[in-house]
Structure formats: C-alpha cells, structure tokens
Amino acid sequence: MKYVKTELGQQAFKARSALLSSRQRAAFILFDGIKSHEQVLAATAGMGITAEDIAYLLREGLIAEVPGARASSASSDPVVNEAQPTTPPAPEPDKTPQQRYAAAMPLATKVTASLGLRGFRLNLAVEAASGYDDLLALLPRIQEAAGEKTCVDLERALKY
Numbered sequence: 001m002k003y004v005k006t007e008l009g010q011q012a013f014k015a016r017s018a019l020l021s022s023r024q025r026a027a028f029i030l031f032d033g034i035k036s037h038e039q040v041l042a043a044t045a046g047m048g049i050t051a052e053d054i055a056y057l058l059r060e061g062l063i064a065e066v067p068g069a070r071a072s073s074a075s076s077d078p079v080v081n082e083a084q085p086t087t088p089p090a091p092e093p094d095k096t097p098q099q100r101y102a103a104a105m106p107l108a109t110k111v112t113a114s115l116g117l118r119g120f121r122l123n124l125a126v127e128a129a130s131g132y133d134d135l136l137a138l139l140p141r142i143q144e145a146a147g148e149k150t151c152v153d154l155e156r157a158l159k160y
Helices: 007-014 022-030 037-047 051-059 069-075 078-083 097-113 116-128 132-146 152-159
Strands: 002-005 032-036 063-065
Touching: 002 007, 002 037, 002 051, 002 097, 007 022, 007 116, 022 037, 022 051, 032 037, 032 097, 037 051, 051 063, 097 116, 097 132, 097 152, 116 132, 132 152
Parallel strands: none
Antiparallel strands: 002 032, 002 063
C-alpha cells in the first residue's frame, strides 16, 4: 500500500501540531506516494514506528492512499517502473489548481527525492509547498537541479 501526504497533514506538519508525535513526523516525511507502507515501516523501525502509528495517520486524515496504488504495486516491480519513462497524460485545460497540485505533488516529490543529498533542501521545499502556486514557483528550481527532460511529466501536470 502506498500513501501520500494530505493538505491537512502538511499543514499539521508545518505548524508542528500536537497531532503528530516526533516519531510520527519522521514516518510522515517518508510518505511520498512512491514508497510502500512496508518500506516506510522498515525505514523507521529503529525509531519505534509501528503499523498503529501509520493507522493513526490514516484515521486523522494526515495521509491518504494513492489512487490505484494497491492494484499496481502488487502486479509490478517498482524498480522496473522507475527505470521506464512514463507517458504524460493528455492536456486537460479545465483542471482546477487543486487538481493540478494533487497530480503534480507526487511527481515533484519523486523527482527531488531521486536527487539524493544534493536535492535534500529542494525536497524539503517541495514538501513545504502548500498549494499549486507554491509548487509552480518551485518548478524552475526542480528543472535546474534534475534537468528539463526529467521534469516533463511534472511540468505537464502543473501547466496542462
């Protein structure tokens, strides 16, 4: 199962809300729509994160299931998927900024997370982006760091 941060979760994270304990904050950061539930648990096991912590994040609406992730994660190898180029969606000019943000956020997170340590601050800036305008403003920095070819899908999600 793959999860992504919700706007409510991002607001609670930024505000350092009491809804998130320090342990849960560490797990929350890792939910990018790419890593599976099991990968996040494995990465945070040393901190004492349990399945109950993740269930709490779900119940509180701080994270949400990635649509379609359940079917695709069981049938495909994530390493193979990352190596294959993705086909961009057809332009949809009638999308709202919220829909564009929801589509672009996992892509931006994936691109910046793939940069490793050199993209760490940029990844934090993406995670802090609270809406479409913030993410659109980061697009040039992401393109500069990762390359324009890598950001084609992200640009399409934001602009078309």
